[in-house]
Amino acid sequence: MKDVKGDIKRLKNVATIPVVMQRIMEALSRDDTSYIELSDLISHDQSTAERVVAVANAPYFGHPGMVNSIEQAILLLGIDMVKSIAVSMAVFEMLSRGEARDMKNFWAHAYEVAIISGILCEKVPVTASGVCFLAGLLHDIGRVIFYTLYRKEYTEFMFKEGLTEFEQERFGADHAIAGMWFLEKIMIPEEIVYGVRYHHGPSPAGKHQGIATTVYLAEGIASMVSLRKGVDSTWDDHYQSAFQEAGLNDSVLEEIKSLLAEEAGMIESFFGL
Ligand SMILES: [Fe+2]
Ligand SMILES: [Fe+2]
Secondary structure: OOOHHHHHHHOHHHHOOOHHHHHHHHHHOOOOOOHHHHHHHHHOOHHHHHHHHHHHOOHHHOOOOOOOOHHHHHHHHOHHHHHHHHHHHHHHHHHHOOOOHHHHHHHHHHHHHHHHHHHHHHHOOOOOHHHHHHHHHHOOHHHHHHHHHOHHHHHHHOOOOOHHHHHHHHHOOOHHHHHHHHHHHOOOOHHHHHHHHOOOOOHHHHHHHHHHHHHHHHHHHHHHHOOOOOOOOOOOHHHHHHHHHOOOOHHHHHHHHHHHHHHHHHHHHHHOO
16 A cells, blocks of 8 residues: 555645746735736746746637737636636646656547536636636646656546445555645645535545536546546446536536537647547
């Protein structure tokens, strides 16, 4: 059995979280970040800034090809959404430098779940849609962590069915719990941490059940509509009843499908697939 929690603590590139990223994280949990403060903060880290601008141009945000700078992204998408994207991109930068193709599949899957989660949040507003987007983007971060920590073992089963059972058995923790430990360590707000922790079963999520259910459903919907390799669940009766309970219907699925089709090109080029 592994000491996953301890190994996360000792993770090298996490032990030295860049100062810029720390400040972006801090800005995420504050409501009073100003426009200038935020654009200053992000512009300090050029690669994160470039990624934020690239993502802000995705069809999902409604201004494809129109965003050329952080300032413009803030004007068109709003401060909260840009904060969320900046945090996601900073985490992405931190964990994926020079990484292998498998990791790109995780991220492409994560990005699809983020979009679906954001759309669901607009239909059933459990919290700000930027928060749902971010929780979706980070939902499988535990898989990236396992891949980083135990690559050889993990590659044997990381795209197999029954993934969480395999993880439990080999590591004593699944990727949802590992994701929580990691996100707590880098000081991501509790609401998002809960969304990630309970994305494979939202009922114990307590006061954060809304966001947990949103990410859970986004994962389930991805398993139905996406053809990507990184999907880690299968649509079943539990999903179906949660979907109906949330008051969602097939027109939402159609909307999601067509948006994902529109996003396909951007996903491919952004994640280098
Ligand atoms: Fe997952
Ligand atoms: Fe997933």
